[in-house]
Amino acid sequence: MIQTIPLGRVLKETVATPYCDLVTRPTGAAVRGYIQKAIAGSEAPTTMLDFTEVGLLDFSCADEIVAKLLLDTDPGTDRYVMLLGTREDHTEAIDHVLNHHALAIAVVTSPDEPPQLLGRVTPELQRVFHCVFRLGPGDAGSIADVLGWTLERAADALLTLSLLRLLRAEAGTFHPLPR
Amino acid sequence: MTRIVEVPAYFDDRSFDQFAQGFGAWPPEERVLVDARTATWASPYGLVGLLTAAQALREAHREKPLFTVPASDEVRRYWAKTGFFRHAADLFEIHGKVPRTPATEDSDHLLDITPVGASEDVHQVVGRIQERAARMLSHELGLEAKATMGFAMALSEACQNIVEHAGTSGWVAVHLYNFRKRLGRRVIVIAVSDAGLGFRRSLEATQAKRFGDRWGDASALEAALIQGVSRFRDPGRGQGLAGIKRYLSRWDGKISIRSGTARLSIVPKWDDDVPLAENLPFFPGSQVQVVIPAQEGGAR
Incomplete structure (x- = not known):
């Protein structure tokens, strides 16, 4: 089950502005507060933040909304956040702030393509992430076989991806996030 | 006694120090007369600097400064079109004929002089400017379309410095002009100025000890602009100036920040x-100028 939050609409509800730009820290904090309430009040494990109707996204607002949302997420909960409808300038701002905090997030681009990863993600992690997306749920052994890696290397990468909340770990099996 | 502070004939970031010198020890004890009679041109940096000076005098509880308008009718009209006199009327006792020309965002003024004091003002500024910015950056400066969003981001972050750090309100203006002297190309200039704390006072509590004897206006600017330090302990802070620098490095732009006695x-x-x-x-306070030049062969 997925919950989609249209940020353009959230902006209109939280800040009295005729514009569709996500700018300034107070605006970002208000929007993040709305998102956190929506996540807490929903059964859906994955929340999709929809940027389709968003104009400009500045660095401060990207930090308040995306980076702080990830930083505030309780690592013990089975909740995940992905992005949707981002433009190049949005992804650039989000990538910048996530790198600063050593965080990462997945952006859904098209149904057949693996999500794009933003933030502090090495090429090695990208490779494993794409592998799980392509092959479906798997464990360290299956990923190591496919990539020709040692078991430890694959296990490390899968664990890091699950700690970054880019994969869902369940009893030693790593699942792509539901989209 | 009145202290006369002359506005340089060509008033921009370079001649700004000459203007600042005129005030002597801050805040001046005498009533100030800002004399703009011989002014022939002012950049947005100069114009917002004039308003900042008057605002700072007001906040220092000094008598309302006097202001004599430029002698040139053309210069007065230009300043009126930027919105200067609209705001100056509240801060100065103006002497001389002020044109009735309303402030207009014409072909050279991307954004007339606009007060910034709260987050909502930044929304207004960014919202108003985007369509015109897209047109100007591509048609006048030959920049790619994607430069527009970066430009609006840089503007937003520059304005937020006032909201987050100044402790008072400030001013922003964005103009397009020909940078004949230094570059021989057209440029777009963002000027943001406030009469607030300044970088040294803003960062003193968290950074002074680290710099020791070196602490001052220059080291405070270095901490903020080069090291990305902010007065807030929140680790996400300081990314605004970093974002501006990133944008400017892509489009060969310049940023300069003046605060207190350093730039x-x-x-x-x-x-x-x-x-x-x-x-x-x-x-x-602090004065920020961002300059984005036309790409070679891209300017009209």
Whole structure:
């Protein structure tokens, strides 16, 4: 089950502005507060933040909304956040702030393509992430076989991806996030 | 006694120190007369600086300063079109004929002089400017379409410095003009100025000890602009100026920040400015200038 939050609409509800730009820290904090309430009040494990109707996204607002949302997420909960409808300038701002905090997030681009990863993600992690997306749920052994890696290397990468909340770990099996 | 502070004939970031010098020890005890009679041109940096001076005098509880308008009718009309007199009327006792020309965002003014004091003002500024910015950056400066969003981001972050750090309100203006003297190309200039705390006072509590004897206006600017330090302990802070620098490095732009007695700039190859100027005449608050040049062969 997925919950989609249209940020353009959230902006209109939280800040009295005729514009569709996500700018300034107070605006970002208000929007993040709305998102956190929506996540807490929903059964859906994955929340999709929809940027389709968003104009400009500045660095401060990207930090308040995306980076702080990830930083505030309780690592013990089975909740995940992905992005949707981002433009190049949005992804650039989000990538910048996530790198600063050593965080990462997945952006859904098209149904057949693996999500794009933003933030502090090495090429090695990208490779494993794409592998799980392509092959479906798997464990360290299956990923190591496919990539020709040692078991430890694959296990490390899968664990890091699950700690970054880019994969869902369940009893030693790593699942792509539901989209 | 009245202290006369002359507005340089060509008033921009370079001649700003001459203007600041006129105030002497801050805040001046005498009533100030800002004399703009011989002014022939002012950049947005100069115009917002004039308003900042008057605002700082007001906040220092000094008598309302006097202002004599430029002698040139053409210069007066231009200043009126930028919105200068609309705001100056509240801050100065104006002497001389002020044109009734309303402020207009014409072909050269991307954004007339606009007060910034709260987050909502930044929304207004960014919202108003985007469509015109897209047109100007591509048609006048030959920049790619994607430069527009970066430009609006840089503007937003520059304005937020006032909201987050100044402790008072400030001013922003964005103009397009021909940078004949230094570059021989057209440029778009963002000027943001406030009469607030300044970088040194804003960062003192968290950074002074780290710098020790070196602590001052210059090291405070270095901490903020080069090291990305902010007065907030929140680790996400300080990314606004970093974002502006990133944008400017892509489009060969320049940023310079003046605060107190120092000015720190990130200087592109086309400019001959010094990276750091120290021991300048004191001026209150902070003044930020961002310059984005036309791409070679891209300007009209």
